[in-house]
Amino acid sequence: MEQNNFEKDVRKKMDELRIPPSDFVWTNVEKRISKKKRDRRVIFMLLFLLLFITLGGYWLLSSGKNDWQQNQQISKVVKKDADSPVMQKRDSSSFSSTSNPGTIAVKHDSVYVTVKSVKGDSTNFKNDTVQKKIIATKKGESSSVNNETFSSAQKKKIDVEIVTDVRKKNNGDEQRNESGHQPNIREIQSGVANVKIKEGNIDSNEIARRKIGADTLLKKEEREKAVAQMDSAIKEMSKIRQKHKWILGFTFSAGASMLGENPFGIDKSAPSFSDYNNAVSSDPNSGSSIPSNSGSGISLPSAIRNSAAFMGGVYVEKNISSRNKISIGISYQYFSLLSKVGNTIDSIISSSSMSLSQSERFYESVNTVNTYRSHFHYLSIPVSIKFQLNKSETLPLYWQAGITISQLIGSNALQFKYSPGLYYSDNSLFHKTQVGLQTGVSFTLFAKGENPFSIGPYFSYNTSKLAGNGLYNHKHFSFIGIHSEILFRKK
Amino acid sequence: MQRNATNSCQRIAMHRMDYHQLVKDCLKLKPEAQKMLYEHFATSMLGVCFRYTKSMTDAEEVLQEGFVKVFTRLNQFKGDGELGAWIRMIMVNTALTYLKTNKRYRHDLSFDEMPLHVVSTENPAVDLQAKELAELIRQLPTGFQTIFNLHAVEGYSHVEIASMLGINQGTSRSQYARARALLIEWVEKFSLKEKNGHYGTK
Numbered sequence: 107m108e109q110n111n112f113e114k115d116v117r118k119k120m121d122e123l124r125i126p127p128s129d130f131v132w133t134n135v136e137k138r139i140s141k142k143k144r145d146r147r148v149i150f151m152l153l154f155l156l157l158f159i160t161l162g163g164y165w166l167l168s169s170g171k172n173d174w175q176q177n178q179q180i181s182k183v184v185k186k187d188a189d190s191p192v193m194q195k196r197d198s199s200s201f202s203s204t205s206n207p208g209t210i211a212v213k214h215d216s217v218y219v220t221v222k223s224v225k226g227d228s229t230n231f232k233n234d235t236v237q238k239k240i241i242a243t244k245k246g247e248s249s250s251v252n253n254e255t256f257s258s259a260q261k262k263k264i265d266v267e268i269v270t271d272v273r274k275k276n277n278g279d280e281q282r283n284e285s286g287h288q289p290n291i292r293e294i295q296s297g298v299a300n301v302k303i304k305e306g307n308i309d310s311n312e313i314a315r316r317k318i319g320a321d322t323l324l325k326k327e328e329r330e331k332a333v334a335q336m337d338s339a340i341k342e343m344s345k346i347r348q349k350h351k352w353i354l355g356f357t358f359s360a361g362a363s364m365l366g367e368n369p370f371g372i373d374k375s376a377p378s379f380s381d382y383n384n385a386v387s388s389d390p391n392s393g394s395s396i397p398s399n400s401g402s403g404i405s406l407p408s409a410i411r412n413s414a415a416f417m418g419g420v421y422v423e424k425n426i427s428s429r430n431k432i433s434i435g436i437s438y439q440y441f442s443l444l445s446k447v448g449n450t451i452d453s454i455i456s457s458s459s460m461s462l463s464q465s466e467r468f469y470e471s472v473n474t475v476n477t478y479r480s481h482f483h484y485l486s487i488p489v490s491i492k493f494q495l496n497k498s499e500t501l502p503l504y505w506q507a508g509i510t511i512s513q514l515i516g517s518n519a520l521q522f523k524y525s526p527g528l529y530y531s532d533n534s535l536f537h538k539t540q541v542g543l544q545t546g547v548s549f550t551l552f553a554k555g556e557n558p559f560s561i562g563p564y565f566s567y568n569t570s571k572l573a574g575n576g577l578y579n580h581k582h583f584s585f586i587g588i589h590s591e592i593l594f595r596k597k
Numbered sequence: 598m599q600r601n602a603t604n605s606c607q608r609i610a611m612h613r614m615d616y617h618q619l620v621k622d623c624l625k626l627k628p629e630a631q632k633m634l635y636e637h638f639a640t641s642m643l644g645v646c647f648r649y650t651k652s653m654t655d656a657e658e659v660l661q662e663g664f665v666k667v668f669t670r671l672n673q674f675k676g677d678g679e680l681g682a683w684i685r686m687i688m689v690n691t692a693l694t695y696l697k698t699n700k701r702y703r704h705d706l707s708f709d710e711m712p713l714h715v716v717s718t719e720n721p722a723v724d725l726q727a728k729e730l731a732e733l734i735r736q737l738p739t740g741f742q743t744i745f746n747l748h749a750v751e752g753y754s755h756v757e758i759a760s761m762l763g764i765n766q767g768t769s770r771s772q773y774a775r776a777r778a779l780l781i782e783w784v785e786k787f788s789l790k791e792k793n794g795h796y797g798t799k
Contacts, residue, residue: 112781113749116730120750123644123727131657132635135664139631142669524654534700575658 141367141580152543152569159491159507163426352422354594355433359564361587363415363441363482365572367580407522407529407577408446408474415441415585421488423593429494431504439484439512441583446474447520447529469520469529478529480519482583486512488544495547502550510542510566521576535576542568546589556595564589616680623671635664638681642688648731648746649692651739655699663691689751693761696743705739725787733783741776748773 419437426432448470469478490508514536520529548562568583619637622630639660646659666687674683696702725733734742747753747761748769755769762769 112777116749117752119725119727119730120644120648121641123647123731124640125643125647125656125728127639127643127657127660131639131661131664132632134661135635135668136628136631138661138665139668142665532700 138580148569156509163430163432163491352424353596355421355423355435355591356418356594357421357435357437357589357591358416358418359585359587359589360414360416361564361585362412363443364412364584364586365410365443365578365581366584367582406524410480410577411444413442413444413479415439415587417486417585419486419488421591423492426491429502431492432490433492433506433508434487434489437486437488439482439486439585441482441484441585443480443482443519445478445480445520447476447478448473449476470527478520481517482514482519483516484512484540485515486510486542490544500553502553503547504550504560504562505545505547507545508543510540510544512540512542512568514538514540519578521578532576535573536578537570537573540568540570540572540583542566542570542583548589548591558593558595560589560591562589563587617676620671620674620676620680623668631668634667638684639664641681642684644727644731645685645688646692648734648750649689649696649743651702651735655695655701659688659692659695662695663688666691689747693743696739702739725784729787730784733780733787736783737776737779740772741779744769744772745776745780749777 417437417439419435421433421435421437423431423433450469469476488508488510490506492504492506495503495505514533517533517536518531519533519536521532521535522529544564544566546562546564548560548564550558550560552558564585564587566585570582572578572581572583574580619630619634623634642663643656643660646656646663647653650656650659663684667684670687674680734745737745743762744758747758748755753761755766755773758764758769759766
């Protein structure tokens, strides 16, 4: 019990202890809590943006994939049917095939039905639509009946319209050619009319089967011709498929690194007492507090200036739709900053409270005549989505946006100790992992060639703070410069 | 006597209600309320931070970090306890985190396994000023200083301290015993010096 009296006394004395803090403590607290509010807003916005990009990307990917599967299915079925014995048995006198690549066609002397599975333009993959063309002819004399492009939601309706149109257009022909061609036309009409459209999903097999079943037989050589066309259509499709593969490329950017509390690194003025909580004129050894801004015995660090930066790496890119791409890569980033320091100090007498002895180099903060370049080396993984802004195929303009996760792999940046007025290196103060946002626009030259080359302005901003303490406390890195990319496409 | 007790209770109730309102206003992010809360607790909390660190710069850094946490986590304050105690707990935790993460303290805070020390039964009267005593506590090696503060001032048990610092309960006891003995020695020396000094001036 007696023993506790000492503790009680100590506790009582310590409860009485009141020390007024310096004014800049509240200034810093206020700054940080208001910044947290802003940060929260920014985080919400970023999350929203990320969600939007993810959903958009998913939608683009899934729609592209569906069309690809659908078209492939059609071509497979048609090819299979063309090779089937039924086809060989058929009377081939009244059929011929068209020579349009990528078009599966069976022609009757009065009517031919075409299902165009892939858009003629090989660079574009026709999304979400299957173009269906029905042309009625009278003994080789073509007249367009209907040319519809429809989406899955409109399929049923449009098919009915197609059938009606075929009937309307062929009514005259039917009457005129009652004796000779009536059964064939009816057959075609019933064939088309019986195309079963499932809700929300076109029955591609049925279209192909009915189309062929509705027609009379092919000649052997014409059938072979048709098969050859199928092959060319499949080749065309595989080319398109190749376009949807990952393509390797190299990237290089050069510009300037910026340091600041905002994305444009505007606050690059010389640090002041209020900016740094280390700026208390207390001797760390004595621990006595003499808070003042008089600056007696206190040195301030010199201003940190922006300097050169570059980044380079490899990446892979994939078309997620005809006009949008996704890319992921790995790159090396180099940022540099300039500051003025004094002469090098070989050794210092390490005090108990200031374990600076682990630093290898020290610089004076007086007579700052030497320019010191702080290097920052990062290894990063950028992920971005590119959106084509124009419709040009020869000179496409892309806007890219994405995120970068980077890891600090080395730095020689200096920290500053106010009380002795010393620069020293301490990389433990840095936040090693950084998350950044990037955006830019670029023109692609030689877009159709083997090595498309993109170039344009680029901006990135690290949303993570560079450090939680010290000279770079609450600062963020930004980069502004020119970004270039070159792709290595296989022909 | 009864009236005095009633007045005291009313004052406490009023005080609590004011805190309640102050917290509410802080949660609404009113800058005046935030500043008021800071001004009310800053001096005493700097005293807490001062005891755990070696320099005023570091103490103020901990204070700043602690108040940022206070304002961002104020919604977690249930209002059932004293606001001051809650803020003090945050300050102590912030100080411990600072000691663990800061290069300058991290090394000193590593505790070697030590044999148990018998706690000294000496019980000298502490005739020092609060600031003087705090200065003496700060002169202790970081490990001793931290454990002494946690046990003697904050009132944590050795089991709690062991879990907070990730050490053995025995290490905590041993360090405390040594810290206590050292501090008593310093307090006595300091008191004697003070007395001699006073006599000398007379």
